[in-house]
Amino acid sequence: MTVDDQTHMAHALRLAARGNGTCWPNPSVGCVLVKDGRIVGRGTTQPGGRPHAERVALAEAGAAARGATACVTLEPCAHHGKTSPCAEALVAAGVARVVTAITDPDPRVAGRGHAILRQAGIAVTEGVLADEASEIAAGFLKRVTRGLPFVTLKLATTLDGRIATASGESRWITGPDARRAVHAMRMQHDAVMVGSGTARADDPDLRVRDMGAVRQPVRLVIDSGLTHSAQSRLGTSAHEAPVWLVHGDHAPDEARAAWTARGAKLIPCPSADAHLNLDAALRALAAEGLTRIFCEGGGALAAALIRAGLVDELAVFAAGALIGADGRAALGPLGLQALADAPRLRLLSSRRVGGDTLSRWRF
Known part of the structure; x- marks a missing residue:
C-alpha cells in the first residue's frame, strides 16, 4: 500500500458515499482508474444498482484502462447476474493492478473476485482504508452478514x-x-x-x-x-x-x-x-x-x-x-x-x- 493508493482510495470512497440511498439492494461502490499518475476513469454504482462502478469507470477510460491501476471500494463482483462479473471486465480491459478496501461478504463473491484477478496475473492489494469503506457500506454489510x-x-x-x-x-x-x-x-x-x-x-x-x-x-x-x-x-x-x-x-x-x-x-x-x-x-x-x-x-x-x-x-x-x-x-x-x-x-x-x-x- 502506498500514499497514492490511499489518496485514490479516499477519492473512490467519496464517490461511493454519494450513492448511498440510490442503488439498494446493491452496495454503493466507487472506482477510480489511475495511469501514470493521472485519473483516466471514475465511476459509482448507478441508481438501481446497475451498471456497477467498475464498468462506469472502464467506459470512461476506454483504451486508457490498459495498464492502469483500479482503486475500488469493494471487491469486484465474481458472479454472473444481469451482466458478467466486474472482475472479468477488469481483466478484459487489461488493468495492471487492482487496489480494494474490503472483501465482499456476499457468498457469491467472498474472495472469488480477488481470485479471478490474481489468476489473470493482475496484482491485487487489499485492505486500503478498510475501516472507512466499511462505514460507507455498513448497510450492505449488515444486510448480507446478519439479515x-x-x-x-x-x-x-x-x-x-x-x-x-x-x-x-x-x-x-x-x-x-x-x-x-x-x-x-x-x-x-x-x-x-x-x-x-x-x-x-x-x-x-x-x-x-x-x-x-x-x-x-x-x-x-x-x-x-x-x-x-x-x-x-x-x-x-x-x-x-x-x-x-x-x-x-x-x-x-x-x-x-x-x-x-x-x-x-x-x-x-x-x-x-x-x-x-x-x-x-x-x-x-x-x-x-x-x-x-x-x-x-x-x-x-x-x-x-x-x-x-x-x-x-x-x-x-x-x-x-x-x-x-x-x-x-x-x-x-x-x-x-x-x-x-x-x-x-x-x-x-x-x-x-x-x-x-x-x-x-x-x-
Missing part, C-alpha cells in the same frame, strides 16, 4: 429531551437549517420509517424535498393494525413515490384492499398483543432489499427499536429551547430497572446546524 438493515434513529428535541408540547405541538422545534439537513439524510437512506402513531398524528409525506431531482426513498410505516388511512398524504401520493406498510396478521381486509388499490406494498409480519415482532419486521424489510433505514419516530417506535437492539446509530438534532416535564418525551419507556442497564453510546461527531446542534452516536 438486517442498518437503522439510523433521528430525534429532534429540545435541550430537555422533549419532542412536543403536552398538546402535541411540534412544528417546529428545530430551525430550517436542521430540517434541510434531515432531507439530506433521508436522501442517503433507502427508506424513511415512522410508526403508526406518528403517521396518524402528523399525516407526514416523508419525501425528500428541495434537493433537486432525486431517487425518493421508500416511505415506510410500521402499522400493526393497518390503522393509517389510505386517504392520507402517503396514500394519495403512493403512485408518485413508493409506500410500504408493515402490518400484523390481524390487519383488516378492507384496509389491506384500500392500500393495495393505492399502489402501496404490504408486508405482513408476526404480531402478538397488537405489537409487531420488530426483529422479524426488519428482517422482512432486509429480504425486500433495504439496506439503510432512517427512522423518524415517534417515541414509542424509537423505544421499541432500542429495546430490541435494532438501532445502529442515533442522530439527535437539539434546539436551544425548553418545554419541561409536561412535554412529550423523545423516547417511550425502555423498561430499565437500574442505571447500569442504560444503553451507553459512543459519540461519533457533533456540529452546529444553524441555531441547532446535530450529534451522531453509535450503539
